[in-house]
Amino acid sequence: MSPRILVVEHQESCPPHLVGRWLEEAGCTLEVCRPYAGDALPALTSYDGVLVMGGDMGAYDDDRAPWLAPLKASIRDARDIPMLGICLGHQVIAAALGGEVAKNPRGQTVGLQPVGWSEDAAADPWVGGRTADEIAIHWNNDVVVTMPPGGVVLARTPGGEVQVARFGERAWGIQAHPEVDTDVVTGWAADDRDDLVALGLDEAVVLADIKEAEPALEAHWKPLLARFAAIAGEER
Secondary structure: OOOEEEOOOOOOOOHHHHHHHHHHHHOOOOEOHHHHHHHOOOHHHHHHHHHHHHOOOOOOOOOOOOHHHHHHHHHHOOOOOOOEEEEEEHHHHHHHHHOOEEEEOOOEEEEEEOOEOOOOHHHHOOOOOOOOOOEEEEEEEEEEEOOOOOEEEEEEOOOOOOOEEEEOOOOOOOOOOEEEEEEEEHHHHHHHHHHHHOOOHHHHHHHHHHHHHHHHHHHHHHHHHHHHHHHHHHHO
């Protein structure tokens, strides 16, 4: 049977997009939960895997996004279910399992960044197939500042922030955005135009760099999503 993956989408502008397509190409069946649109959060344990997407809220913004508190509780109760968090999802899983998230004191990170794999990455069951030259798209203000108990940092940004992590035996997070391409990021850039100016970044250059990197980004991240699909399909 196809692994059933629950996708928790926090807002319309942050869809699973490429990651969803790659998981389906790897044989998964996706069910997208949109709690911002009124969907009830189902039991995570009813699925073979869980994908928690990004969003512009914070991991502790339970008042703004009232589904975050039950989602974090569900994450704690579903530790044997393979999970992958992207950006906000990465932070939500970390916070749910006992880590800490905060604003990055170095400021917002935008655009392409190299992936700084740690020695622990080579033996990790999800990212062990890395090629060691990965790049990733970042678009974030918050970062994981304290890892959950037993968590392992698998990669750091050039600034030293946690970039990829294993938060539990079957729970991973990536601070970057493997799911997006220029089409998605163009909308983000329009919304964050003033922030880009404040960072001294040229919107057109940021988008052109991402567009040029799209083939490499797919080559780097699509195999890792296929690997996550395989993990979700394993018998437990």
